[in-house]
Amino acid sequence: MIKTTPFWTEETPRPADLHTVELPDAVDVAVIGSGYTGLHAALALRAAGATVAVLEQETIGWGASSRNGGMATTGLKEDMSVVFKRYGSDKGRQFWAWALASIDYLEHTVRTEGINCNFQRSGHVTLACKQSHFDHFAEEVAWFRSALDYQDTWVVSKNDLRTEIGTNEYFGGLVDRNSAAVQPARYVFGLAEAAARRGAHLVEHAQVTGMMRRRGRFFLGTTRGKLEAREVLLATNGYTTNLVPAARQGIFPVGSYIIVTAPLPEALQLELSPRSRMFFDSKNFLNYFRITPDGRMLFGGRHNLSTGLDLMDSARMMQARMIEVFPQLSGTPLTHTWTGKLGICFDLMPHLGRVGGVHYAYGYAGHGVSVAGYLGKEAGEMLAGKRTSSLLSEITHPRYPFTPYDRIYLPIVSNWYRFKDAIG
Secondary structure (H helix, E strand, O other): OOEOOOHHHHHOOOOOOOOOOOOOOEEEEEEEOOOHHHHHHHHHHHHOOOOEEEEOOOOOOOOHHHOOOOEEOOOOOOOHHHHHHHHOHHHHHHHHHHHHHHHHHHHHHHHHOOOOOOOEOOOEEEEOOOHHHHHHHHHHHHHHHHHHOOOOEEEEEHHHHHHOOOOOOOOEEEEEOOOEEOOHHHHHHHHHHHHHHOOOEEEOOOOEEEEEEEOOEEEEEEOOEEEEEEEEEEOOHHHOOOOOHHHHOOOEEEEEEEEEEOOOOHHHHHHHOOOOOEEEEOOOOOEEEEEOOOOOEEEEEOOOOOOOOOHHHHHHHHHHHHHHHOHHHOOOOEEEEEEEEEEEOOOOOOEEEEEOOEEEEEOOOOOHHHHHHHHHHHHHHHHOOOOOOOHHHOOOOOOOOOOOOHHHHHHHHHHHHHHHHHHO
16 A cells, blocks of 8 residues: 655654743744744844744645655756846856855755755756757756856767666657755754754644734744634745735645655665766656655656645556656655645745735745755745845745636646646
8 A cells, every 4th residue: 555645754754852842822933833844043043132933834844845755956946047137147157156055055054963864966867858958958958058157967878878768758858966965854953953942932733823913023923722813924835824814815836746655675776877877857847856865766847736646546646657657666665755835926936025014935836945945044044134134135036816717727737838838
């Protein structure tokens, strides 16, 4: 029987001795959400001497921070060439440097905090689903070298692709050696332990049910009681609700689905991924995959943008695609399938800002393993008065009143992207 809970948290459950507390009466900053963003914000706030409560409606790290594929890939969701056109070349270079720095910051955090999360800077390969996609890779490498002086990416032809991946399914690849892999549950629980050590109040089962602002203070109602705070940070990404309607109008959730196999023989692991890279393909409805630290194939993606697909149906579709890519895995049993929510902004950029007096940091669009923590750190520093702005607070944040009605428009968007995959 396939389990429908995340493999990562079964392998590494929430630490039984994690120091969580009752809801305090008052703090300097209330952080809503206990994923990478909220916990890094809490660490930055405590470093500045501010009191902070991290409010989680489930258990610490319950959302996407313990459910993702564990892939910290370079760049942002929006193509860097588009970022250059939209914001100018100077700003574009700053965004690229910021995105690379987020992976360096991830590495620095796990080293300095002693978080054993199987961190490995193994790089990733983008796989061309069509010859036209592969033809574009050479142009992309040349652009990165010319515009960014970035030398750490290169093209691998179809004939040489077996040196990177054990399949004949693709037309070539684009390697970037700076991406990193983690075991995401170990990482988020390690962050929580670090935040608790530094005096952050971690409060579980504390869903925020209401919030009002009076005389420059926030008064939050939660399922654990009432809390007063000077500032509030919304760090809920794909799980953002209408608690702050204007913030919800800037982000929408997208479902992502993952399967993992039983552990594979070492020889087969080496055949499928000779260099321990991470992989994703060039479709709009992309698949991403990697070998887990204990030797399983993790295979993820989506067939539409819905957050409510039947997990067994999703697993069957995902397994069929996995076997198309890796016929060697035919007959290999699946052990787990699960889902989580991405948060995506309309400009495909992360956002850090303030609306209605409430701060927010969200919109990672699948790049949250590194970007969420780095933006959370900057949000915490801004709330503590240690910085005045961030690159992601200096750009326009589009928001629309229809955004909360994603169940209506996402099927239409899904059909559009499916059409683009068919013809592109």
